[in-house]
Amino acid sequence: MDEFDIETVAEPTLTDPVLVEGLPGVGHVGKLAAEHLVEELDSELVRRVYSTHFPPQVSVDDGVSTLANAEVYAVSAGEERDLLVLTGDHQAQDGPGHYGLTDTFLDVAEDLGVERVFALGGVPTGELIEEYDVVGAATSTAERDDLTEAGVEFREDEPAGGIVGISGLLLGLGERRDVPAACLMGETSGYLVDPKSAQAVLEVLQDVLGFEVDFSSLEERAEEMEEVVRKIQEMEGGPAATDEDLRYIG
Amino acid sequence: MDEFDIETVAEPTLTDPVLVEGLPGVGHVGKLAAEHLVEELDSELVRRVYSTHFPPQVSVDDGVSTLANAEVYAVSAGEERDLLVLTGDHQAQDGPGHYGLTDTFLDVAEDLGVERVFALGGVPTGELIEEYDVVGAATSTAERDDLTEAGVEFREDEPAGGIVGISGLLLGLGERRDVPAACLMGETSGYLVDPKSAQAVLEVLQDVLGFEVDFSSLEERAEEMEEVVRKIQEMEGGPAATDEDLRYIG
């Protein structure tokens, strides 16, 4: 197998496509958001990307194995806009793998006509969230100003440690290819899988790209998570339970 | 030395060969099973595979050194079936090594006419086993249904973390080459070297491939292990001794 290997599953014709990435990360915000688009909208698997920098692993579903990979879907977001949604279960296992995979994803995107990239993810706040702000980063001030109008917050020193992994490199390597890219990061406690944060991120994306998606399934998952939190708080002695009790749930 | 290096020891003529892999892993189930086939049946060493991704190490037996390698044996499983048995003392030391070694093993297998692959291993249950079920995973539903008839269990969410290492990649990379592959995983506590689990796996393999092997030496090893467990339980205060006491034995 090659270090990075693109498998063509289908050859879609796309209208004004935009790449939307959601791989595993803080609160699984990006992955939840990307999977929600694939599930709720008309979508078709078009590419699989394999790599020796993914874990040496197959997943098993109902006894049938699948080699570690990332999936790229063509997703219809209305008559004038298609999305190319990138998701999967893995980040790369090492630094050169992150760079090489991101380059491969950008190759796939450019090959399918993509001229703009959105990386979705979460930014940990360390406390339970009341209002789900979406924090942004972009490859240029023009891109930044465009997103500010959609309610994205751009803050002087956030995210403090920069953006690590494939989301970050989509901006870094995107810029070097003159592909404008932005990262939309939903605030999230960092302790829980966070469907509400994913919804907040998708609402911004809807606004920026002009499409609509139904959120009822994400809202159901959010209610399930809240039920989990309530039960833990009761076990720990009611509403006095601290954030600390919630660490590592999900 | 090349990154992956195949040494031809003999050029066998094989009848309808099947690759059977058993490298070190949980309970040493796969390795015990593969070595049992090599020891009990007519077998001939045909290939050694060396790699810079194996540990930088020689083993020493009676003062004579052997470079870290994996061994491939031609094993007669009756007049109408030969096995190609892959075993050894090492897994790869890094992710790209796992991918490259598995590709190399599949090259060897295809070169010798193999059209089907069985990876043998153990699946840890965390408790002592009464009845040794064999859990399976396969590259296709056809392969899965064939094994279900032989008593292999295919469970919705097992193994939970997928299959890691060369066993997993034999399925993942096998499928990408259109070589049907299955993993047979004997349930095992995970605390002990488990000859009984190895026997359970081999009994399934016998059934599927139509051959017979004598199990008396594996049964002897199983009795030795049980004796060890009994002694520890006595030291710990009789049958009340918990699984915890057995952790890391073997």
Next chain:
Amino acid sequence: MDEFDIETVAEPTLTDPVLVEGLPGVGHVGKLAAEHLVEELDSELVRRVYSTHFPPQVSVDDGVSTLANAEVYAVSAGEERDLLVLTGDHQAQDGPGHYGLTDTFLDVAEDLGVERVFALGGVPTGELIEEYDVVGAATSTAERDDLTEAGVEFREDEPAGGIVGISGLLLGLGERRDVPAACLMGETSGYLVDPKSAQAVLEVLQDVLGFEVDFSSLEERAEEMEEVVRKIQEMEGGPAATDEDLRYIG
């Protein structure tokens, strides 16, 4: 992206240029010193170096992202001397990356006419410093003797563990290319970001290369650090507070 990638930002004409490196390290001495030169003197960004051996990361400033890189500035140190100042936020993430990046930096330097290299850094003493000595290492006895005249101390067994990272390799790989190189290491406690140590290193460099730079901004930062130390000592119970209290500040 290539493993090591040089981006040409400007093509300067340099007079008798000397490479001055200051990347992150003990007490941030080298980085503080290099950045001070870029900020206080006439300077122009001339090269960026990207690498898959840098962290897979973008930094974000005011919402705009920048891919991990090292920057090379042309800095005027008077009419008869230009400096080529190398700085940035990252060391390489692995050994081969350190070697490859240092080779790349030396390629950039030689391409721009550099014939002498200074690596700036700190040497940890484990205690608060009264008088900031500068310890040196050089590729040759000639280079060493030249620096001894400028007050640099060369000690038999220091630094005890040698010099690790890009500073060390600028000497090691510089020597192999016949480019004379020296490392100037300001003594520093190792617990604090140390502007005074950076100033001590720059004073030596001024003396050796014959240029002048204003130190008032470094002196301000030094006073801020001293204020921090004083407050910690008060919290800990006055001047009796030990070095131990200061560990990991900065």
Next chain:
Amino acid sequence: MDEFDIETVAEPTLTDPVLVEGLPGVGHVGKLAAEHLVEELDSELVRRVYSTHFPPQVSVDDGVSTLANAEVYAVSAGEERDLLVLTGDHQAQDGPGHYGLTDTFLDVAEDLGVERVFALGGVPTGELIEEYDVVGAATSTAERDDLTEAGVEFREDEPAGGIVGISGLLLGLGERRDVPAACLMGETSGYLVDPKSAQAVLEVLQDVLGFEVDFSSLEERAEEMEEVVRKIQEMEGGPAATDEDLRYIG
């Protein structure tokens, strides 16, 4: 710099040369022995080997830097025998580096006419040694029997974990090139730098290769080490002090 880089310092004419390797390891036995040969006999530095798999580091001696490397000396062991002694301060930093460096060392040795290899090292016993046995491993039974006559002990299950690092690979890769190789391992506590163990190893080597070297400087170092042990035992309460007290000295 290339991944592995041989620098030719001198072109010796050698008589029936044998490679003798002594790099850092258990009790520094191999390195002490190799350096003793270089210091006590007529010797000339003939090759330096650099590698991106060595630590990214220079050592500093009296202010002058030296890039991490391994050194190969031509050493006269009498009129009819020359030794090629390989020593240095570093092992490789990763597995592929160990394989690549060992191949490079064997290239150097074969290029200079070497037809037999001795790797020197220590084998840890976990307790203070009274009589310094030398344990062996070899690429063939012929080589093994030859060394048995010189008093080397070959034991069924020793060393238990095989031989790791460049010493081990000199046997493993030597055998694959048809260069007979043996490893001579002096028993040593594993807690101390052990000049006595180095002497025991060299006495075997003298016997096998027919040369003589003066041991007075090694004996002096051994006495110094014994003095250190005595002082620690006194501090700890006399001769009752256990092996445990000596762990990690040296």
